[in-house]
Amino acid sequence: MRDRVLELLSDPPAEPDWSRGYLDLIGGQPVASTGAIQSLWLGPIGSAFYANALPFWSRLTDEYRASLELLEAVDGSTVLDVGCGPGTLTARIGELVQPSGLVVGLDVSEPMLTRAVHATGSENVAYVRVDASLPPFEDETFDAVFSSAALQLFEDPFAALDELLRVLRPGGQLVLFTPCRGRGPFRIVSSVLASVGGVAMFDPRELPAALKARGITDVRQRVGGMFQLVDAYKQATPSRL
Template structure:
């Protein structure tokens, strides 16, 4: 069975069109979700984001721990944070150009399935071109209205997505719903600057019409939703949070 067939089998409703390098599973055309999200919806923005992520992907193995290498690796090695052993079904929510998707694909192997999901069509086009794995398929999805059935994925990667959604509670409810009980989740979100510099990061968030997270913000929210084994680490301007879905 192809990755496309396996993905379709997990959907709440069959797609209208099963052709193309990725499925469009978004109802209608969502309006603007802020300046930063609008940038990722453009070809130029997607290309710039791809370039930045690509640099980190190439150098993370060589950066010494004293220069933040261990924290950099914790962002990119999401497959290790999820504890993937092979054969799992993984949702890479906000997959962007597919940088982390490819790592996840190697980890789950041919028996597994990785679903790369993003709202940006230019991002999905880049991801589909650069991810030649039979166990991967891509789909355009809205993080606040995931088209998957309940408890359909074993693990979920959600890197640099939650700061862009208009309603954080709705997105986390959807993430909890599609994860199987006890499934692993790995998040990465932009962080507010510490101390007096926070005012500067708040301005950046307002300009980009995005949400930044303070220490413990996401971790405490996940705990209130029943997630366990919640662990948060700071990676400069990014907070990395891992958790286990409610049982």
């Protein structure tokens, strides 16, 4: 499985570091944070809180629960989970693609990835420590790209979106679960998260418009409260006669 991951990298390391159970492409380099929320997730307390809050969050948010239901991953699929956190959803995607598929989870947080490695028993799931907004893979590598509650934490979400589309194969599926600016009382929460937490709060029309501007024509969106679920398909390469 580790060899399969290395084969997907655009610049594989000469001496891969899997000593912690995940491939570390950062090592001791400093990690920049975009705000209070990401700083929390980078530490052990925040990672523990996040992992324990996921079951509650999944009951609270229909869009979160539906994200895996929309993902069309099957046996043999190669799936990238961007900003995988403690690996809760990554492991479940691994079950969808068994026995011959591969799931790669990306995250920058050491505590999150440590939890992910310990919580994942499937041999077809691997984790990589890297800036998840810059997937270190060859172009058009994955059958599906999945990202839950991560895009809003990247310094430049739309540059990250370009990267996610770059590594997605023609005809492949992109599934994004992110917050968006809510109305009424949700607008106040949105403002606080953006100003204090460093969280990008997307306008409900923003991500579908960004995808269409990038040539993605098959886009669906579901909005609930201050969350949204977007899935889209990268246009297959036209056949040449």
